[in-house]
Structure formats: C-alpha cells, structure tokens
Amino acid sequence: MTGISTDDVFSPSLGTKLLQKRGIKYFLLINPNLFSCARINQTAREIFELCNGTNSLEDISKILSNKYGIDLERLRKDVVQTTELLYSYGLLVRPNDPNPIPQDMFRVGNLEEVWINVTNKCNLHCLTCFKNAGTKYPRELTVEEIESLVKEISSNFHHLTVIISGGEPTLREDLIHILKVIKDNMLKVHLITNGTLLTRSMISEWKSIGVDFVQVSLDGSKPEVNDVIRGEGIFQQVVNNVKLLKEFDLRFSLYPTICKLNLEDVPNMIKLFSEITGRSRFSAAFFAPVGRGSINEGDLAVSSDDYIELFKRIIKDKRLSPMMRNLEGFESQIDRVPPNLTRKLNCGLGTATISIDADGSVYPCHWLHLPQYKAGNIRERRFSELYFKSEVLQRLRGIRVDKLENCAECEIRYLCGGGCRALALIKNGSLEARFPYCDFFKFYFDHALWGVWDL
Ligand SMILES: C[S@@+](CC[C@H](N)C(=O)[O-])C[C@H]1O[C@@H](n2cnc3c(N)ncnc32)[C@H](O)[C@@H]1O
Numbered sequence: 499m500t501g502i503s504t505d506d507v508f509s510p511s512l513g514t515k516l517l518q519k520r521g522i523k524y525f526l527l528i529n530p531n532l533f534s535c536a537r538i539n540q541t542a543r544e545i546f547e548l549c550n551g552t553n554s555l556e557d558i559s560k561i562l563s564n565k566y567g568i569d570l571e572r573l574r575k576d577v578v579q580t581t582e583l584l585y586s587y588g589l590l591v592r593p594n595d596p597n598p599i600p601q602d603m604f605r606v607g608n609l610e611e612v613w614i615n616v617t618n619k620c621n622l623h624c625l626t627c628f629k630n631a632g633t634k635y636p637r638e639l640t641v642e643e644i645e646s647l648v649k650e651i652s653s654n655f656h657h658l659t660v661i662i663s664g665g666e667p668t669l670r671e672d673l674i675h676i677l678k679v680i681k682d683n684m685l686k687v688h689l690i691t692n693g694t695l696l697t698r699s700m701i702s703e704w705k706s707i708g709v710d711f712v713q714v715s716l717d718g719s720k721p722e723v724n725d726v727i728r729g730e731g732i733f734q735q736v737v738n739n740v741k742l743l744k745e746f747d748l749r750f751s752l753y754p755t756i757c758k759l760n761l762e763d764v765p766n767m768i769k770l771f772s773e774i775t776g777r778s779r780f781s782a783a784f785f786a787p788v789g790r791g792s793i794n795e796g797d798l799a800v801s802s803d804d805y806i807e808l809f810k811r812i813i814k815d816k817r818l819s820p821m822m823r824n825l826e827g828f829e830s831q832i833d834r835v836p837p838n839l840t841r842k843l844n845c846g847l848g849t850a851t852i853s854i855d856a857d858g859s860v861y862p863c864h865w866l867h868l869p870q871y872k873a874g875n876i877r878e879r880r881f882s883e884l885y886f887k888s889e890v891l892q893r894l895r896g897i898r899v900d901k902l903e904n905c906a907e908c909e910i911r912y913l914c915g916g917g918c919r920a921l922a923l924i925k926n927g928s929l930e931a932r933f934p935y936c937d938f939f940k941f942y943f944d945h946a947l948w949g950v951w952d953l
C-alpha cells in the first residue's frame with residue numbers, strides 16, 4: 499500500500515465524472531481537466547460512488563460486505579486496491595490533498611523529432627506532394643553542414659529521432675555518409691523514401707550502420723490506385739524493392755497518404771501492407787493540401803465525414819479493426835488507458851517537432867514551411883540557438899489546447915491536443931482555428947476510450 503490507510507476518506511477530484519453507454523458493460527471515469535480516464539467495472543463503480551468525502555475505506559468495505567455477503571477481509575483488499583489506482587490517476591483525492599495540477603502531467607519542452615530534408619530533388623511527381631518536390635535547390639546543405647548540424651543536435655538534445663526526408667533522399671549520393679553520422683552520434687534515424695531506387699547494396703549498408711526504421715510511401719493496394727497518384731509502374735517497383743528490406747530484416751512500414759483517390763482502398767491497403775511488412779500496425783497520413791497537394795486539392799481533399807465513414811466500415815470488419823487501434827498518432831493513447839496515456843497541450847509544433855529544409859531553413863513542422871514561420875537558417879545561427887531563442891517558435895509554443903476557442907471546453911482536449919495546427923491554418927485560416935478533422939477525432943477517441951476495439 500502506498501500511504502493509503504483504511505481510515506482514509508476519499509472523494510472525486512474536481513471535474514471527475516462517471517459515464518455510462520448503452521450496450522457497454524463497463525463505465526468510464528473521466529476528468530477532462532487533467533486528462534485522466536479509467537474504464538471500470540460495476541464493483542469499482544460502487545466503490546467510486548461510495549467515495550463521497552464521508553465514508554472511510556473501512557466503511558465502504560463494510561457496506562459492500564453486508565450488501566453482497568462477501569468476506570470483509572477480501573473486500574477490504576479490493577476497496578484499497580481500487581482506490582489506490584483511481585487515486586494514482588488523480589480521479590479520487592483525500593480531503594487535504596491539493597487537486598492534481600494538469601500542467602504537472604504534461605511533457606513539455608522536449609524536442610522529439612527533427613526532420614532533415616536532404617534534398618528537394620525527386621524522381622517522381624506525386625499529385626499530393628506537399629513539398630512540391632522535383633528540382634534540386636540551388637544551394638542544398640552539404641554533407642559537412644549536415645554533419646555539424648547532427649553533432650550539434652546530439653550534444654544538446656537526447657532521445658531524439660532524426661527523420662530523413664525530401665524530396666527523395668535516396669537521390670543523394672552521400673546519403674550513407676549522412677545516415678552514418680547520425681548513428682555515430684547516437685541518434686535514432688528514420689528514413690522516408692518513395693522506395694523506387696532501393697538496391698541490394700544500399701539496403702545492406704543501411705542494415706550494417708543500424709538505420710532504425712524505413713518508411714516507404716505507397717498510396718494504394720494496386721497499380722490502378724497507387725499509380726494514379728505516384729506514377730505509372732511505381733506500385734510494382736515498390737512492392738518488388740521492399741522485398742530487400744524484408745530480406746535484410748530492416749524494420750519498415752508501407753505508408754499511404756489518405757486522399758480522395760485512395761480512400762475506398764484503405765481496407766485493402768491494411769490487408770496487403772500487413773502481409774508484406776509482417777506488421778500488425780497500420781499507419782497513414784492525413785492528406786494536407788500543401789504544395790502540389792494544394793494545386794490538386796479539389797481532386798484529393800477528404801472531409802471529416804469521409805474519415806468517419808471509412809472508420810465505421812473498418813470497425814465492422816473484425817479482421818481489420820485490431821489494426822485500427824494502432825493507427826499512427828493514436829496508438830500510445832489507446833493501447834492502454836492510463837497510466838500509459840500521453841497528455842498533450844498541443845500537437846508539438848516547434849517544440850516536439852522541428853523541420854529543416856534542404857537549404858538549411860528551420861520551420862516548426864514539415865507542413866509549415868512558410869516564410870512567416872521560418873525560425874532562421876542553420877547557416878546563419880546555430881540550431882540550438884534557433885530552437886530556444888527564435889521569436890517565432892516561442893510564439894507558437896504559446897498555442898495550447900485549453901486556450902483554443904473551439905477546444906477549451908472539450909472533454910478530450912488533453913488527449914487530442916487540439917489536432918494539427920498546420921491543418922487548422924491551411925484549411926481554416928489561422929493556427930488557432932478549428933482543426934478540420936475535429937469531428938473525426940471526437941468519433942475516433944470516443945471509440946478508443948470506450949474500448950470498442952477491445953470487444
Ligand atoms: C514529401 S515525402 C518525401 C519522402 C519521399 N520522397 C516519399 O515520397 O516518401 C514525405 C511523406 O509525405 C507524404 N506526403 C506527400 N504529400 C502529402 C500530403 N499532401 N499530405 C500528407 N502527406 C503527404 C509522402 O507520401 C511521404 O510519406
């Protein structure tokens with residue numbers, strides 16, 4: 499027992515409420531202020547309801563023991579265990595305890611991923627491409643510049659992943675050197691590629707230097723879907739090439755961007771991609787109408803309702819729904835309701851995530867490569883100075899879900915974090931505007947919290 503005695507009296511913390519849903523056999527205790535949440539059974543519900551600020555745990559044990567004719571000793575144990583758990587989640591408090599403070603529960607100030615676009619050059623011309631990639635910039639970062647950037651990042655930040663993207667990174671002849679520098683500096687590296695140029699010797703080198711993860715873009719389960727977006731013959735090329743990743747036992751995923759042209763194909767993608775990769779987890783990107791994606795937005799944009807309809811179809815399919823529990827970005831939240839829950843104040847732009855373009859410009863995220871959000875250039879100022887001192891990044895860090903007009907009262911605000919702020923800007927005009935997929939997030943989290951995919 500962690501400091502809890504049977505003489506102690508508990509009551510719900512400020513804002514905690516009990517929810518019930520028809521057809522579901524357990525209950526949800528939720529405190530939106532914290533965000534804390536627990537799924538509980540009927541017994542735990544009774545214990546919670548008897549924690550009314552008057553009954554001690556001993557009183558509660560006796561009440562329930564009399565009511566159900568269960569041995570008092572056994573009940574006492576159950577009552578203490580349940581109370582301890584709910585107390586540790588901040589859902590119950592003792593009279594003299596301060597109410598748990600939400601801010602204490604958030605991870606703030608950690609840089610988790612730095613995107614480095616190593617080139618803007620690309621051999622494909624995808625309809626969606628948010629980078630509008632194709633042509634190399636006149637003065638892209640040299641391997642020496644990337645090396646000193648990586649060293650600086652490694653000496654100032656820890657437990658961070660470098661995401662190598664572009665353009666198409668495999669077009670850089672010195673890519674292996676870049677990857678090696680990252681690994682030599684003890685950072686994780688995650689590579690995003692269109693998968694068309696993979697060779698046996700390339701993959702063998704990646705394996706030997708310890709590349710942590712390879713994300714291969716594929717936008718359909720068949721050529722008729724993928725090749726409309728990515729180009730003629732690309733589907734077959736990628737499917738053939740990823741066999742090498744499998745052969746060398748590199749961790750990899752096939753990763754689509756969901757847009758109108760492949761929305762209907764998502765269930766097929768889930769099946770095929772898990773067969774090819776052997777992974778039970780399906781990840782996908784929301785289509786962002788940025789770059790070439792904005793030029794083609796009319797043909798590509800997907801609404802919140804489209805996503806909801808898609809999810810309803812997937813949930814109905816028992817073979818597919820377990821993978822939905824692992825949809826990227828949500829997995830940590832729903833794998834286990836507390837204590838594993840990640841609480842968020844925002845999507846992490848400019849704090850957890852930074853994106854560096856191939857010319858050295860630093861931005862708060864890969865979808866916000868816009869002049870007004872440029873923090874500076876690593877050719878002019880050290881990366882860590884930009885990260886900590888840039889006026890733009892500091893301003894963005896002030897964006898918090900509990901201060902956004904649309905989100906301040908939302909029950910799942912600290913779970914959702916207010917959605918992607920770049921998409922709010924692009925679709926609705928400001929970084930503080932409504933997240934365009936808000937309805938879908940509400941639908942998704944509702945299902946996740948009620949454990950619909952656990953049944
Ligand atoms: C710009 S690409 C660069 C790396 C590489 N060339 C590739 O295609 O994988 C990085 C990722 O963004 C995805 N992507 C492209 N256009 C997008 C868009 N409009 N919205 C969201 N993701 C997009 C790609 O599918 C890929 O997974």
Ligand code: SF4
Nearest residue numbers: 620624627631665692
């Ligand atoms: S999405 Fe990737 S492969 Fe497609 S054009 Fe953009 S950079 Fe090239």
Ligand code: SF4
Nearest residue numbers: 905908911914916936
């Ligand atoms: S985006 Fe929607 S679901 Fe997320 S916190 Fe805001 S209101 Fe809630």
